[in-house]
Amino acid sequence: xxxxxxxxxxxxxxxxxxxxxxxxxxxxxxxxxxxxxxxxxxxxxxxxxxxxxxxxxxxxxxxxxxxxxxxxxxxxxxxxxxxxxxxxxxxxxxxxxxxxxxxxxxxxxxxxxxxxxxxxxxxxxxxxxxxxxxxxxxxxxxxxxxxxxxxxxxxxxxxxxxxxxxxxxxxxxxxxxxxxxxxxxxxxxxxxxxxxxxxxxxxxxxxxxxxxxxxxxxxxxxxxxxxxxxxxxxxxxxxxxxxxxxxxxxxxxxxxxxxxxxxxxxxxxxxxxxxxxxxxxxxxxxxxxxxxxxxxxxxxxxxxxxxxxxxxxxxxxxxxxxxxxxxxxxxxxxxx
Amino acid sequence: xxxxxxxxxxxxxxxxxxxxxxxxxxxxxxxxxxxxxxxxxxxxxxxxxxxxxxxxxxxxxxxxxxxxxxxxxxxxxxxxxxxxxxxxxxxxxxxxxxxxxxxxxxxxxxxxxxxxxxxxxxxxxxxxxxxxxxxxxxxxxxxxxxxxxxxxxxxxxxxxxxxxxxxxxxxxxxxxxxxxxxxxxxxxxxxxxxxxxxxxxxxxxxxxxxxxxxxxxxxxxxxxxxxxxxxxxxxxxxxxxxxxxxxxxxxxxxxxxxxxxxxxxxxxxxxxxxxxxxxxxxxxxxxxxxxxxxxxxxxxxxxxxxxxxxxxxxxxxxxxxxxxxxxxxxxx
Numbered sequence: 001x002x003x004x005x006x007x008x009x010x011x012x013x014x015x016x017x018x019x020x021x022x023x024x025x026x027x028x029x030x031x032x033x034x035x036x037x038x039x040x041x042x043x044x045x046x047x048x049x050x051x052x053x054x055x056x057x058x059x060x061x062x063x064x065x066x067x068x069x070x071x072x073x074x075x076x077x078x079x080x081x082x083x084x085x086x087x088x089x090x091x092x093x094x095x096x097x098x099x100x101x102x103x104x105x106x107x108x109x110x111x112x113x114x115x116x117x118x119x120x121x122x123x124x125x126x127x128x129x130x131x132x133x134x135x136x137x138x139x140x141x142x143x144x145x146x147x148x149x150x151x152x153x154x155x156x157x158x159x160x161x162x163x164x165x166x167x168x169x170x171x172x173x174x175x176x177x178x179x180x181x182x183x184x185x186x187x188x189x190x191x192x193x194x195x196x197x198x199x200x201x202x203x204x205x206x207x208x209x210x211x212x213x214x215x216x217x218x219x220x221x222x223x224x225x226x227x228x229x230x231x232x233x234x235x236x237x238x239x240x241x242x243x244x245x246x247x248x249x250x251x252x253x254x255x256x257x258x259x260x261x262x263x264x265x266x267x268x269x270x271x272x273x274x275x276x277x278x279x280x281x282x283x284x285x286x287x288x289x290x291x292x293x294x295x296x297x298x299x300x301x302x303x304x305x306x307x308x309x310x311x312x313x314x315x316x317x318x319x320x321x322x323x324x325x326x327x328x329x330x331x332x333x334x335x336x
Numbered sequence: 337x338x339x340x341x342x343x344x345x346x347x348x349x350x351x352x353x354x355x356x357x358x359x360x361x362x363x364x365x366x367x368x369x370x371x372x373x374x375x376x377x378x379x380x381x382x383x384x385x386x387x388x389x390x391x392x393x394x395x396x397x398x399x400x401x402x403x404x405x406x407x408x409x410x411x412x413x414x415x416x417x418x419x420x421x422x423x424x425x426x427x428x429x430x431x432x433x434x435x436x437x438x439x440x441x442x443x444x445x446x447x448x449x450x451x452x453x454x455x456x457x458x459x460x461x462x463x464x465x466x467x468x469x470x471x472x473x474x475x476x477x478x479x480x481x482x483x484x485x486x487x488x489x490x491x492x493x494x495x496x497x498x499x500x501x502x503x504x505x506x507x508x509x510x511x512x513x514x515x516x517x518x519x520x521x522x523x524x525x526x527x528x529x530x531x532x533x534x535x536x537x538x539x540x541x542x543x544x545x546x547x548x549x550x551x552x553x554x555x556x557x558x559x560x561x562x563x564x565x566x567x568x569x570x571x572x573x574x575x576x577x578x579x580x581x582x583x584x585x586x587x588x589x590x591x592x593x594x595x596x597x598x599x600x601x602x603x604x605x606x607x608x609x610x611x612x613x614x615x616x617x618x619x620x621x622x623x624x625x626x627x628x629x630x631x632x633x634x635x636x637x638x639x640x641x642x643x644x645x646x647x648x649x650x651x652x653x654x655x656x657x658x659x660x661x662x663x664x665x666x667x668x
Contacts, residue, residue: 161657168650325496
C-alpha cells in the first residue's frame with residue numbers, strides 16, 4: 001500500500017513538474033527570439049497593455065507557433081505510446097514506421113496537383129490521414145506472417161524500407177513540380193513548423209480533443225493488449241478489433257500533427273520511453289506523462305532551432321533528430 | 337569443380353553480351369532518336385556527324401557513368417554482405433551515403449571553389465565516417481548486432497547525419513546545390529569526371545576480385561577464417577577501404593542510389609552460387625546492367641523531362657528489401 005502511494009506521489013510530482021517546465025518554456029519562448037520582447041514587457045503585453053509591435057510579436061507570431069508545437073508534440077507522443085503498446089515494441093515511432101512519409105507523399109500529391117483554393121490548409125490533416133492510414137495498412141500487411149503472426153522488429157524494418165521508397169516517390173513528384181512548391185515541400189519534409197497561425201491550431205485541436213479522451217477510456221484495454229495475445233484473448237478482449245481502432249487513432253494523431261509541422265520523427269519514440277522510465281509501464285501512468293513530455297520536448301526543440309541559428313533557424317525536425325537518433329541507438333543497444 | 341566452372345564462364349559471357357546490348361540500347365533510346373549504326377561508329381571509329389557528336393559528348397559519358405557506378409555499388413554491397421554476414425547490408429542502409437552527403441554539404445558550404453576531386457575526397461571521408469559509426473555501434477554488443485538491428489542502427493545514424501547536413505545546408509543556403517547533387521543521378525556526367533571515376537572503380541573492383549577468396553572465408557565464419565590462418569583484422573581493414581572507396585565515388589558522381597548494393601549481389605548469388613570469387617565479378621556486370629537500365633528508364637519514362645534515377649532505384653528496391661526481410665535474413 002505504501003509502495004503504491006509513493007508511486008502515486010511520484011506520478012503527481014512528475015506531472016506537476018512537467019507542467020511547470022512547459023509554462024517556463026512558454027515564457028522563455030515568448031521573450032527570447034529574433035525580435036525582442038523583453039521579460040518585463042511580457043506580462044503587460046499579455047494583459048492587453050502592449051504596443052502594436054509587441055502585440056504582433058506575441059499574439060500573431062510566437063504564441064500560435066508555440067501552441068501548435070506543443071499540441072503537435074503531444075499528438076506525436078501519444079501516437080508513439082499507442083504504437084509501442086500495440087506492437088509490444090519499444091522501437092515503434094510514427095516517423096520510423098513510415099507513417100510520416102506516407103502522409104508526406106499524400107500531402108505532396110494534394111499540394112502539387114489539387115486545384116489550390118483558399119481553404120486548402122484545412123484539408124491537410126484529412127489528406128495526411130488518408131496517406132498515413134494507407135501506408136500503415138500496407139506496412140501492417142507486409143509485416144504480418146501467417147504462421148508467426150506479428151514480428152515487431154519486422155514491422156519497424158518494413159517501415160524503414162517503406163519510408164525510403166516513399167521518399168524516392170516524393171523525389172519523383174518533386175522533380176516535375178514548380179520551384180516555389182518544391183521549396184515549400186522540402187522545408188515541410190525537414191520538419192519546419194510551417195502552420196504557425198491560429199487557423200492551423202483549429203485543424204489540429206479537434207483530433208486531440210476527440211482522441212485523447214478515447215485513449216483514456218481505453219486504458220484498460222491497452223494494459224491488456226500489452227500482455228501476450230493468448231492472455232488478452234483469455235481475458236475476453238476482442239483483440240483484432242481493438243487493435244485496429246487503436247491503430248487508426250494513432251495514425252490519425254500522427255498524421256494530423258505531421259500535417260502542420262512537417263516530418264518530425266523520434267518524438268513518439270522518446271517521450272513514451274522516458275515516461276516509462278519515470279513512472280513505470282502501466283498505461284494509466286505513463287501515457288499522461290508521455291503526452292506532456294512529448295509536447296515539452298518538441299517545444300524546446302523548436303525553441304533551440306529558432307534561436308541557435310540566425311536568421312532562418314533550424315527546422316525543429318532537425319533538432320529532434322539530432323537528439324533522438326542517438327537515443328534510438330542507445331535503445332537499440334539496451335533492448336534485447 | 338570442372339563441370340561447374342564451364343557454366344560459370346558461359347554465364348559471364350552471357351552477362352557481358354547482355355551488358356553490351358544494354359549499353360547500345362541505352363545510347364539509342366532517349367529524347368533524340370539515334371541510329372544503331374552511328375552508335376557502333378561512335379564506339380569503334382573516328383567518323384563524325386551530328387548524331388555521333390551527341391553520342392560522344394552526352395550519351396556515352398552518361399552511360400559510362402551509370403555503368404561504372406552500378407558496378408561499384410554492386411561490388412561494395414557484395415563485399416559488405418560477405419564481410420558482415422548480413423544479407424541486408426547496403427551502402428545506403430548502413431550509413432555510407434548519409435556520411436558522404438554530410439561531407440558534401442560541408443564542402444559546398446565552406447569551400448571557396450568546389451572541384452570534383454575535392455568532392456570525391458569528401459565523399460570518401462564521409463562514407464568512412466558513416467560506416468565507421470554504424471559498424472562501431474554494431475560491435476558494441478558482444479557477438480555483434482543481428483542483421484536487422486544493424487540496419488536499424490544504420491537508419492538512426494543516417495537520420496542523424498542527414499539532420500546535420502540539412503542543418504548545414506539550410507544555414508549556409510546551399511540546400512539546393514546539395515539536393516541537386518544528391519538526387520542528380522547521371523545528368524551532366526562529363527569526361528572530366530569520368531577520367532577520375534573510372535580508374536578508381538576499376539582498381540577497386542580488381543582489388544576486390546583479388547580478395548574475393550578472403551571474403552568467402554569471412555562470409556562463412558570468423559573463427560574459421562582465423563583458423564585458416566587469415567589475418568582477419570588486416571583483411572577487414574582492406575575490405576573496409578574498398579567498400580568506402582567504391583561507395584564514396586558513387587555518391588560523388590551520382591548521389592544517393594539506395595538498394596542497388598542490396599539487390600544486385602542477391603541476384604548474382606542466385607545465378608552463380610555462394611562463392612565470392614564468382615559473386616563479385618557477376619555483381620559488377622549485373623550492377624552495371626541494372627544501373628544502365630534504370631537510368632534509361634529514368635530518361636524515357638517522362639521524356640523529354642528527366643525522372644530521378646535515385647527515385648526509380650528506391651521504388652524498384654522496396655519489394656526486394658521486403659522479400660529479404662521476410663525470409664528472416666538467415667541465409668547469406
